[in-house]
Amino acid sequence: MTAEAAELGPSSPPDTGRSKYPTLRPRDAASLLLIDRSESVPRVLMGRRARAHVFMPGVYVFPGGRRDPGDSRKPVAAPLRPPVAERLAMKTSKRFTPLTAHGLAIAAAREMEEEVSLSLTPQSEAGSFRPDLSKLRYVARAITPPGQNRRFDTRFFACFTDEIEADTTLHQDSAELLDLTWLRLDDFGDLPLADITQSILADIKAALAKDDRLPFDRSIPFYHCRNGRMLRETI
Numbered sequence: 195m196t197a198e199a200a201e202l203g204p205s206s207p208p209d210t211g212r213s214k215y216p217t218l219r220p221r222d223a224a225s226l227l228l229i230d231r232s233e234s235v236p237r238v239l240m241g242r243r244a245r246a247h248v249f250m251p252g253v254y255v256f257p258g259g260r261r262d263p264g265d266s267r268k269p270v271a272a273p274l275r276p277p278v279a280e281r282l283a284m285k286t287s288k289r290f291t292p293l294t295a296h297g298l299a300i301a302a303a304r305e306m307e308e309e310v311s312l313s314l315t316p317q318s319e320a321g322s323f324r325p326d327l328s329k330l331r332y333v334a335r336a337i338t339p340p341g342q343n344r345r346f347d348t349r350f351f352a353c354f355t356d357e358i359e360a361d362t363t364l365h366q367d368s369a370e371l372l373d374l375t376w377l378r379l380d381d382f383g384d385l386p387l388a389d390i391t392q393s394i395l396a397d398i399k400a401a402l403a404k405d406d407r408l409p410f411d412r413s414i415p416f417y418h419c420r421n422g423r424m425l426r427e428t429i
Contacts, residue, residue, distance in 0.1 A: 218340070218342070218344070218345045219345065220337050220338060220345040220346055220347040221260055221261075221344075221345065221346055221347065222260065222261040222294070222297075222298060222301075222346075222347055222349075223258060223259060223260050223261060223301065223346040223347065223348040223349075224258055224259070224298045224299065224301040224302035224305070224348065224349050224350075225255070225256040225257065225258030225302060225305075225349075225350045225351070226256060226257050226258060226302040226305065226330075226350075226352070226353070227256050227333065227350060227351070227352040227353075227394075227398060228256075228257075228306065228312065228353060228354075228355060228362065229352055229353070229355065229398070229402075229408075230354075230362065230376060231354055231356070231406065232355070232356065235378050235379060235380050236378075236379050236398075236399075236402055237376040237377060237378050237379065238376070238377050238379065238395065238398070239256070239257070239312075239362075239365065239374065239375075239376055239377075240254045240255060240256055240374070240375055240376075240377050240385075241254065241255065241257070241309065241310065241367065241371030241372060241373060241374045242254050242255075242372045242373045242386075243370075243372075244370065244371075252386060253386045253387060253388055253391075254375075254377070254385045254387055254391070255388075255391060256350070256391075257302075257305050257309040257310050257371060258302060258305050258306075258309075258348070258350075259301065259305040259308075259370075260301065260346070261294075261300075262297075262304075265297035265298075265300040265301045265304065266293040266294060266296055266300070267293070267297075268300045268304075268323065269324055270296075270300070270324055270325055270326070270327050271315065271316050271318075271319050271324045271325060271326040271327075272326045273296070273328065274295060274296065274299050274327045274328065274330060275328055275330075275410045277411035278295075278299075278330060278331065278332045278410050278411075279292060279295045279296075281332050281411070281413075281414065281429070282294075282298065282332055282349060283295060284429045285335075285416060285429050296327075299325075299327045299330055299351060300327070302330065302349075302351045303327065303330075304323070304325075307323070308368065308370070309368045309370045309371045310366065310368065310371060310374060311365060311366040311368070312358075312360045312362060312364070313358075314327070314329065314330075316359055317359050326358075329353040329357045329358060330351045330352070330353050331351060331352045331353065331408045331410055332350075332351060332414055333351065333352045333394075333397070333398060333401070333408070333414055334349075334350040334397060334398075334414050334415050334416075334417070335347070335348065335349050335350065335414060335415075335417070335418075335429070336348050336350070336390050336394070336416070336417040336418070337418040339424060340419065350394060352398065352408060354408075379395060379398065379399040379402070380399070382395070390417060393415075393417065393426075394415075397415050413428050414428070414429060415427070415428060416428070416429045
């Protein structure tokens with residue numbers, strides 16, 4: 195299945211006069227930061243977007259994509275923890291329901307499986323897609339600014355490699371993500387990263403330094419645009 199990118203593009207659209215995309219409504223999306231904390235400096239799994247993509251080609255992103263309509267009703271091995279589900283509903287419209295929160299978490303787990311061949315489904319459920327959502331933390335939210343050719347309202351989740359049963363050394367490239375790499379949080383090297391990706395990596399680094407368990411009920415950064423300015427709000 196072809197997934198749209200779940201990252202934001204540039205922090206503001208290029209100044210080219212009237213935008214071709216002035217009224218695009220952001221679509222729900224989810225990304226998953228898989229964190230390896232086995233070494234002194236944590237690492238996050240990332241991959242390069244194929245250059246054929248219309249949105250953010252050639253940049254490194256986390257596994258992720260759009261929430262599909264069917265995601266909200268897919269069965270799971272374990273649901274989201276209540277503090278995570280409750281925080282996902284903050285700063286949302288009346289259309290946002292517990293099923294929406296469930297669907298976003300499913301989208302994050304599904305996209306990781308499709309894009310890097312790593313699963314949140316416990317071995318006891320092998321042969322099915324029934325992810326354990328209880329390991330997921332909600333760590334950031336970001337809405338693509340107006341004027342882009344794609345817009346997403348992306349919720350970023352995170353979990354630790356030592357909390358899932360999949361062998362994370364067996365990750366594989368896909369048509370969506372190439373050149374998979376474990377990025378150290380203290381050294382991005384020369385990888386091409388969107389501004390918002392760098393911001394979220396910095397947020398995760400700071401959060402881990404404060405509490406390396408990443409508590410499920412912690413406040414999260416919310417990046418969105420208001421009056422042409424990109425804002426960082428804590429929710």
